[in-house]
Amino acid sequence: MNSLEVSRLAYAYPDGTQALFGVDLTIGRGERVALLGPNGAGKTTLVMHLNGILTPGHGTVTVAGTPVRKDTLKEVRRRVGLVFQDPDDQLFMPTVRDDVAFGPANMGLTGEELERAVKGALERVGMLEAADRPPHHLSFGQRRRVAVATVLAMEPEILVLDEPSSNLDPAARRELAEILRSLDVTVLMVTHDLPYALELCERSLILSDGVIAADGPTRELLADPELLAAHRLELPYGFAIPAPAEPA
Amino acid sequence: MGAGHHHQLYLPGASAVHRLPPQCKLLAVFAFAVVVVATPRERFWAFALYALLLAAVAWAARVPPGHVLRRMAIELPFVLFAFLIPVIGMGERTTVLGLSLSVPGLWAAWNILAKATLGVVASILLAATTEPRTILLGAQRLRVPSLLVQIAMFMLRYLDVILDEMRRMRVARESRGFEARDVRQLPAVARSAGALFIRSYERGERVHLAMLSRGYSGRMPMLGEVSASAAQWGVALLLPVSALAVLGLSL
Amino acid sequence: MHVPDGFFNAAVSGSAGAVAAAGVAVCLRGARRELDDRTAPMAGLVAAFIFAVQMLNFPVAAGTSGHLLGGALAAILVGPYTGVLCMAVVLLVQGVFFADGGLTALGINVTIMGIVTVLVGWGVFRLVTQLVRGKGGVTAAAFLASLISVPAAALAFTLLFWIGGTAPIEVSAVAVAMGGVHVLIGVGEGLITAFTVGAVLAVRPDLVYGARGLASSLVLRGPDGATTVEPAARPATAGHGLRPFLLGGVGLTLLLAGVVSFFASSSPDGLEAVAENKGFIDQATEHLMSWSPLGDYGEVGGIPVGVAGVIGVGIVLLVAGAVGYAARTRGQAAAGDDKIKV
Numbered sequence: 103m104n105s106l107e108v109s110r111l112a113y114a115y116p117d118g119t120q121a122l123f124g125v126d127l128t129i130g131r132g133e134r135v136a137l138l139g140p141n142g143a144g145k146t147t148l149v150m151h152l153n154g155i156l157t158p159g160h161g162t163v164t165v166a167g168t169p170v171r172k173d174t175l176k177e178v179r180r181r182v183g184l185v186f187q188d189p190d191d192q193l194f195m196p197t198v199r200d201d202v203a204f205g206p207a208n209m210g211l212t213g214e215e216l217e218r219a220v221k222g223a224l225e226r227v228g229m230l231e232a233a234d235r236p237p238h239h240l241s242f243g244q245r246r247r248v249a250v251a252t253v254l255a256m257e258p259e260i261l262v263l264d265e266p267s268s269n270l271d272p273a274a275r276r277e278l279a280e281i282l283r284s285l286d287v288t289v290l291m292v293t294h295d296l297p298y299a300l301e302l303c304e305r306s307l308i309l310s311d312g313v314i315a316a317d318g319p320t321r322e323l324l325a326d327p328e329l330l331a332a333h334r335l336e337l338p339y340g341f342a343i344p345a346p347a348e349p350a
Numbered sequence: 351m352g353a354g355h356h357h358q359l360y361l362p363g364a365s366a367v368h369r370l371p372p373q374c375k376l377l378a379v380f381a382f383a384v385v386v387v388a389t390p391r392e393r394f395w396a397f398a399l400y401a402l403l404l405a406a407v408a409w410a411a412r413v414p415p416g417h418v419l420r421r422m423a424i425e426l427p428f429v430l431f432a433f434l435i436p437v438i439g440m441g442e443r444t445t446v447l448g449l450s451l452s453v454p455g456l457w458a459a460w461n462i463l464a465k466a467t468l469g470v471v472a473s474i475l476l477a478a479t480t481e482p483r484t485i486l487l488g489a490q491r492l493r494v495p496s497l498l499v500q501i502a503m504f505m506l507r508y509l510d511v512i513l514d515e516m517r518r519m520r521v522a523r524e525s526r527g528f529e530a531r532d533v534r535q536l537p538a539v540a541r542s543a544g545a546l547f548i549r550s551y552e553r554g555e556r557v558h559l560a561m562l563s564r565g566y567s568g569r570m571p572m573l574g575e576v577s578a579s580a581a582q583w584g585v586a587l588l589l590p591v592s593a594l595a596v597l598g599l600s601l
Numbered sequence: 602m603h604v605p606d607g608f609f610n611a612a613v614s615g616s617a618g619a620v621a622a623a624g625v626a627v628c629l630r631g632a633r634r635e636l637d638d639r640t641a642p643m644a645g646l647v648a649a650f651i652f653a654v655q656m657l658n659f660p661v662a663a664g665t666s667g668h669l670l671g672g673a674l675a676a677i678l679v680g681p682y683t684g685v686l687c688m689a690v691v692l693l694v695q696g697v698f699f700a701d702g703g704l705t706a707l708g709i710n711v712t713i714m715g716i717v718t719v720l721v722g723w724g725v726f727r728l729v730t731q732l733v734r735g736k737g738g739v740t741a742a743a744f745l746a747s748l749i750s751v752p753a754a755a756l757a758f759t760l761l762f763w764i765g766g767t768a769p770i771e772v773s774a775v776a777v778a779m780g781g782v783h784v785l786i787g788v789g790e791g792l793i794t795a796f797t798v799g800a801v802l803a804v805r806p807d808l809v810y811g812a813r814g815l816a817s818s819l820v821l822r823g824p825d826g827a828t829t830v831e832p833a834a835r836p837a838t839a840g841h842g843l844r845p846f847l848l849g850g851v852g853l854t855l856l857l858a859g860v861v862s863f864f865a866s867s868s869p870d871g872l873e874a875v876a877e878n879k880g881f882i883d884q885a886t887e888h889l890m891s892w893s894p895l896g897d898y899g900e901v902g903g904i905p906v907g908v909a910g911v912i913g914v915g916i917v918l919l920v921a922g923a924v925g926y927a928a929r930t931r932g933q934a935a936a937g938d939d940k941i942k943v
Contacts, residue, residue: 155559176565184563191556194507196483205564256564359698376697383704387606387614424701425605432768439769454769461767465607469703477698485697495629497641501690504645505652512653543793544800547650551801551808554649558642 103167105131105260105288106152110161112312113147121147123312124161129260131166134282134289136299136320139309140334145264145292148309152262152290153182166259180209183258183287187265189245193237198229198248201237205256223255224248227281243274247281260288267298296324296337308333359421359477366585367411367479371578372488374586379476381590386468389597391461396600397468403592404471413478421474425466432459432466482506491577507557512550519546603695604710604758606703613765618708624716625689631682643808647679648687652694654793669790670754672718673726673747677739677798677811681723688715709761717757722750726811736802739812743798748791755783 106129114120121144129135139145150156151163154170163170170178186192195201199220206219224230227247237245246266253261266282267275275298282289282302293299299306299320306323308316310333316323323329325343330336337343362368367375382400389396408418439455476485483506490499519542578586609617632644651671671691675684692710695701702710729742759779763772801808 150559153563155562176567179563179565182563184560186556186560188556191553192560194557194561204561204566208565208567252564379697380704383606387703387705388611424699435768435770438774440771441769452769458768462605462607466605466703469606469705473697473699473704482698495625497629497632498625498686498690498693500641501644501648501686502694504642505648505690505694508646508649509652512649516653543654544796544798546653547797548800548804550650551646551805554642554646561642 103131104164105129105133105166106290107164108148108151108161109164111148111151111158111163112160113151113156114159115147121312122151125309125312125314127307127314127317129288129290131259131288132286133305134291134303136303136306137290137292137309138294138296138299138306138323138333138335140294143309143333144312145309149184149262149264149292152260153179153184180205180256181259183253183256183261185246185249185253185261185263185266187268189237189242189249192249192252193245196236197234198224198237198240199233201248202233202252202255205252209256219255219257223251226254226285227251228277241274243270243277246270246274246278250278250281254285254287258287260290261285262290262292264292265295266291267293267295294335296330296335297341300324300343308335310334360481361413361417361478363412363479365411365479367407367475370479370582370586371491372480372484373491374488374578374583375476375480376485376488376492378586378589379472381587382472382593383469385590385593385597386472387465389465389600391457391464393597393600396596397464399596400468400593401471403589403596404468404475407475407589408471411475411479413475417478418471418474421478422467422470425470429463432462435459435462504554508550508554511553511557512546515546515549515553519549603692603702604706604713606705608703608706608767609709609761610765610767613761614705614709616708617712617761621689621708621711621716624685625711628682628685628689632680632686634682644679644683644687645690647675647684648690648694651675651687652691655691669747669786669793670714670718670751671790672715672754673722673743673750673790674794674797676719676723677726677743677746677794678801678809680810681719683810684719684723685715688719713754713757713761717754718750721753722746725749730811736799736806736812739802739809740795740799742811744791744795746791747794748787751787751790752780752783755779 106127108125108127111122111125112120113122125144125148137145137148147156151158151170152165154163154172154175157172165178165181168174168177168181193201195204202220202223203216206216211219220233221230224233227250229244229247229251232240232244232248237248240248250261250263263282266278270278279298279302282291289303291299291303303320305318306316306320307314308323308329315333316329321343324337386397386400389400408415435458436451436455437449439452439458441452441454443450444453444456445451480488483503486499486502486506489502490496523542651669651674654669654671654674672684672688675687678684679687689711692702692707692715696704696707696710723746726742726746729745730738732738733741756776756779759772759776762768762770762775766772766775798809798811802812806812
């Protein structure tokens, strides 16, 4: 079964601005996929549909075989772990422990079970020793790791990260990459940080003007300068990817 | 009014007063305020004893007098008004220091000043010894409708966001030479209120989306129990019960 | 306008407490119809925003500054029922956390600044939006609604003061001072509310409760270039008109009237004294005027303060009439709708 299927998804905001014009994509279980696109391509809008925060104007979203509908929202939100771009949006409880416990507690976990879920999630991001500290006392990189833990505690089917590398210094960026690689879940990473996509994801999608414009191995997409230029994507200065060798 | 620096409301501590469950303290403060208001204004020494009771609570909670005095500034508008009552009041008049003052006005001023001040100090002590979130949990325990508690929770949460945005916008405004001095600047202030709302909403909305994404369905999960023992109730109710005793003696 | 402990006598504090509790209870029930899963956070934000803008003191006239009450804004943004809840929460938090407003005066504060402002604000808003359609109508209605709701609250304060204020001051002097200052504050509040609602309407029309039903059609374009036009899903409009509010208002008036008559009969001299001390009225008014920062100038923007007070009272009376008229036409419209459905 696929972790995520999106079909013919279209959406317009209440003020009339249309963001998505018919998106189709499929992500298999265990895949790590990057969703690339310039600012304003509709990336965040797409992400908001994955757990039913926005309701499609047209088309469907299916998570692990469950269609996203009003009556399946609770189930879908447990299965799709959304990590927001700004960890301050994600961390709203007085301590790291309470924050990580928020999701599982909403799912009905209590006592021992809840404690185990919290500990496990914090361990996976290496933040167990910060459990009793208030989130706003942590560094930005630490806060992002806690934000990932808040979502992992819910044992999601698919982890969706919005610009995971933004505002991170190089060390924090590497630490996060190691954590993401160590996780045994499907990952959809929304970013315009092309080297990070290359480092972590085998496969990439390019979202441009509200439709999926390209879908293929990350290395191949990034080695195609015309494709990148056509969709306002750019590799950082001095960074070049050799075209992949023709398969023998 | 409504001004204040809410980050300085709470003084962290581990005193007996701090450790009391919030619902006990809330009820005690409300009951105390009712007793104070119900006291006839002629019983001067009863008010003195009430003040002593509050001083004892402040001492037990290690709340410095300076903190209480600073926070009492909130009362200022009504204090000014109270001082005017004898001047503009009706009825029999008396002369104090060459000023013609109304006798009922003097009584009214005393009544308002004494009762309002005691009420204000009691609330200040509650806020100084109890974190805002904890007070709300106490309210939840006291069966305040959950929708109200929820709105208040979100309100406290968003207040930081809004104050932050407000400060940033003021800096931006003033760094461009704007100063709110009289009515003519009102449209500028009004326009910034509109921008303030949108900015705070969009920030607050993301927090809310994050909560929805983690299964929030309208009820804050109760993490950590806050139940009160009989002994704790006893300690907390010491304040209103002593006040009631004073009232009984004074009648 | 936050009333401290001891400012009103026990009977008025208690009655207002009962009115406030009943009002909040009604609104808790009604709010369920206004809210979806975004409601509590949105209401919390509106409460926080009102709390914050109440801190945003704006200069009224030389030396004095007023603050918004926010009731009309709350009603327009989240609907009248939830609006009352927002105001109640703001006042509760101010009383308990900030010692702003007495705990025993909570009922009075909620009644005056929560229920009266929301009631009057929403009534005016509905009336104007029915006369003037579209976004412009919403913004204009927001301005008028809050402009009028503030002196209405001042009038309610004066009324309660007349019934059971503990200070021996001429009620007419209180009315002039409160009315005058609050007409000016009302203008400021009207501007801020109009700009806020206007700004939200421009960027996020979905957030303005009072503007539900303004949504335009969506154009959905498929990737193959085919264009389809779909009408926007219209949310259930705020169809539960003014009737509950009118009933609430009538109930409030009756309750207050009951308290008045209670006092009138138990202490007749209290009311007669007003007449007897006629000589004092002029003196008291004069003193009050000279105290009032407005008094130094005698006029604000060309309007003498006394006249401003009278205008305030007049506006409130006009509103009462207008609300009554609106209720009647709405009632007729509703009856008409029923016929069409049948």
